[in-house]
Amino acid sequence: MSKKLDLHINTILYGPPGTGKTYKLNEYKGMFFTDRGIAVSEKDVLREKVSEYPFWKVLGAVLGVAEKSLTVSEIVDHPIIKARINPANKTKPNNLAWADLQSYADDMSTQLEEKYRRSIKLFHKDEESRWTIADDKKKDLSNIIDQELLDIAFNPILQPVQSSTFKTRYDFITFHQKYSYEDFIEGIKPLLRKEDSEVQSGDLQFELKKGIFYNSCLEALRLVGYDSFDACYKDLPENRVAKFETARSNPALQFALFIDEINRANISAVFGELITLLEDDKRIGSNNEMWLELPYSNEKFCVPGNLFVIGTMNTADRSIALLDIALRRRFEFKALYPEYMEDEWWAPLLQAINQAIYNWKKNPDFFIGHAFFINRPETDRSKILNTKIIPLLYEYCQNNSVTVKSVLSEAGISLKQTGIKENFQIIAE
Structure with missing residues (x-):
């Protein structure tokens, strides 16, 4: 049975480098958002398998195993087509x-302009607008498509069923300076593979691509029984309330999005208007449930009440105060600072270094974390200082070697005498 996570639904773990913030995220993933010893449903396995293939190949698999020509409606009614379409x-x-049938049709079956045609002329349409595989492609069909996909199309119910030792209920992303709303929520992106095209403009092809936040929200919806935001929006409000009340009390129905280094991106630009929807009372099933239309797809959207958003923030990279306006009301902040384990050889050394840093900076956000020393023998002392701690102090001190030496000296760390041959580097003994 899944354990209950004792965190606010929007939480940021913050602290200086090396204090175990990312380690905590990994711990949360394994303990609270991973189900072990379960069987994956037929529907989920089928969706996972066919999503690996371009849409035209899935169409080809359906026609390849059909015993007769099919109309477009009959093709779309096939289980693997339903599983493949978002x-x-x-x-x-x-x-x-x-x-796609038109794009990959033979010359006799379509009036489509040549620039929209594909080199693989796989499909044929007869006079009654029914579709089959072109005669000259039937012999090599398994090479063009994939025998596994043909097998799934032939037996879509039994073929995909499999057991799994675990199933995850989370997504993970690391923010960076160039991360955008289009990456996070949704945006129009060019396609590199022509065969995946759904929207075309001349020779350049585009698709409306959903971002990791949207997909995490969709997975959270699926856990409570909705296949799409549209289905959720059209449901009765009282039904939504009941479903999400159940999900809030059942850890197995909760999903998480983990965002490492959340302060490295421009939060207001990445979240956009959705920053408001993160609030507890604005989510689906809450008292002040708030829906809006996404700007690209015009799709109704709201953040599910069973989605945890858990981030990490390195306080040495940027002051927490700079994020207060955008995040303080939506997130709770949990501090992670160095732990000084009394039985470890490095505990007195780490305490001395951090005390010296505090005397200089008057700010614990620039402390050195215990992760630099964890599971390292005392024989690695000099190596850790010279390859991890001293370079970090240089960054803190803006490459002022006098200040770095002062901090190390106050911490009781002996330094080697260096000269031009050592490029005057600071080297701990």
Whole structure:
């Protein structure tokens, strides 16, 4: 049975480098958002398997195992087509199928302009607008598509069933300076593989690509029984309230998005208007549930009440005060500072270094974390100081070697005499 996580639904772990923030995230992933000894459902396994293939290949698999020609509606009704189509896609399934059938059709079957045609002419349409595999491609079909996909299309119910020792209920991302709203929520992105195209403009192809936050929200919805935001939005409010009340009390129905180095991105630019939706009372199933339309897809969207958003922030990179305006009301902050384990050889050394840093900076956000020393023997003392601690102090001191020497000296660390041959480097003994 899943354990209950004793954290606010929006939490940021903050502290100086090396205090175990990312380690904590990994601990949370394994303890609270990983289910072990379970069986993956047929529906989930089928979706996972067919998502690996371009849409045109999935269409080809359906026609490849069919005993007769099929209409577009009959093709779309096949289980692997339903599993492959993203329910968030606003384009009708018939239109998606028709577009790829035309693009990959032989010369007799389509009037599509040549620039939209594909080199693989796989499909054929007869006079009654029914589709089959082109005669000259039937012999090599397993090489063009993939025998495994053909097998799944032939037996979509039994073939994908498999057992799994564990199933995860989380996504993980590390923010960086260039991370954007289009990466996080949704955006129009060019396609590098022509065969995956759903929207075209000349020779350049685009798709509406969902970001990790959107996908995490969708996975959280699926845990409570909704396949899409549209289905959730159209459900009765009292049904949504009941489902998410159950999810809040059942750890097995909770999903998490872990964001490492959350302060490295421009938060207001990445979250956009969705920063408001993170608040407890604005989420799906809450008292002040708030829905909005996403700017690219015009899809109704709200943050599920069973989605944890847990981030880490390195206080030595940027002051926490700079994030207060955007995040303070939405997140709770949990401090992680160095731990001084009395039985470890490095505990007195780490205490002395951090005391010297505090005397200089008057700020614990620049402390050195215990992770630099964990599980390292005392024989590695000089190596840790010279390859980890001293370079970090140089960064703190803006490469002022006098200040670095002062901090090390106050911490009782002996330094070697160096000259031009050692490039005047600071080397701990």
